[in-house]
Every structure is written in C-alpha cells, then in structure tokens.
Amino acid sequence: GSSKTYDIMGMPFKNPIKDSIPCFLFTDAIYRGKEMTDISDGVRGTTQLKQNIKFIFNTAGNCLTNQHSTIKEVHDILSDENLCECIVDVNVTRTPSNNYADYILPDATMLEQEDFIRPSAG
Structure with a gap:
C-alpha cells in the first residue's frame, strides 16, 4: 500500500483569542467564567477570563x-x-x-x- 498526505485548508485568518480553558470546565466558564483564573482553574493565555461563555x-x-x-x-x-x-x-x-x-x-x-x-x- 501507499499513502499520501493532503493539506487541509483552514480558516483564512488566525484566531485572535489566545485564552483557553480545560474542556471539562466549560460549564464553569458558562456561569462563573469571569471568576476563573490561571491558578485556580488552569486558564491559559491570560491570568483571568474576562467574560462568561455565551x-x-x-x-x-x-x-x-x-x-x-x-x-x-x-x-x-x-x-x-x-x-x-x-x-x-x-x-x-x-x-x-x-x-x-x-x-x-x-x-x-x-x-x-x-x-x-x-x-x-x-
């Protein structure tokens, strides 16, 4: 057999949002996102989230x-x-x-x- 790779086109721009949360905490980010921090919740890209998930x-x-x-x-x-x-x-x-x-x-x-x-x- 043989294999070939193909480039996959993505979004034509980079995501400007660098903040991220652990996936398992998405529910917390919905109701208390503004309280979530890098130390207490593992937020990355910032020290504290600025907004709840909407x-x-x-x-x-x-x-x-x-x-x-x-x-x-x-x-x-x-x-x-x-x-x-x-x-x-x-x-x-x-x-x-x-x-x-x-x-x-x-x-x-x-x-x-x-x-x-x-x-x-x-």
Whole structure:
C-alpha cells in the first residue's frame, strides 16, 4: 500500500483569542467564567477570563452531555438561556447534545466527503 498526505485548508485568518480553558470546565466558564483564573482553574493565555461563555459551537461530537461527570448540572446550565445564550450543533447524527442547540446543522459523513483525510469525520 501507499499513502499520501493532503493539506487541509483552514480558516483564512488566525484566531485572535489566545485564552483557553480545560474542556471539562466549560460549564464553569458558562456561569462563573469571569471568576476563573490561571491558578485556580488552569486558564491559559491570560491570568483571568474576562467574560462568561455565551455561545457554543459544538461540532462532530456529543461532548456537551456525555463527556461530563455531572449530567444533571450540565442539563440545568445548558437549559438556562440566560447563561449560555446560543448553541449551534453540527453533527451527522441526532445526539443528546442536539437537545440544547438553538440551531442544528447537518454534517457530511466520511463517505459523503470528497476526501478521506480525517478518520474522525463522521
């Protein structure tokens, strides 16, 4: 067999946001983001977050619910539109994370895509 790599085009600009949080703490960042710091919460790129999370763009996964240890707490937070004001979910299948989305967008499965570069696509 043989293999070939292909360049994948990304966004035409660099992300200006350098702040990041541990993925598992996204629920904390929704309701107490302004309180989160590098020392107490592992925030990177800044010493303290300036804003709570108000928008989530979730793609190719069911991580809003099934990757968290406190699903009831996640449900309560994501159900409160005063906390997280907009959620967009992009996926090839219907998932429990879709239940919290304001917008659900379809994605192409691996077999529907023009290439087979990314094995996690669909």
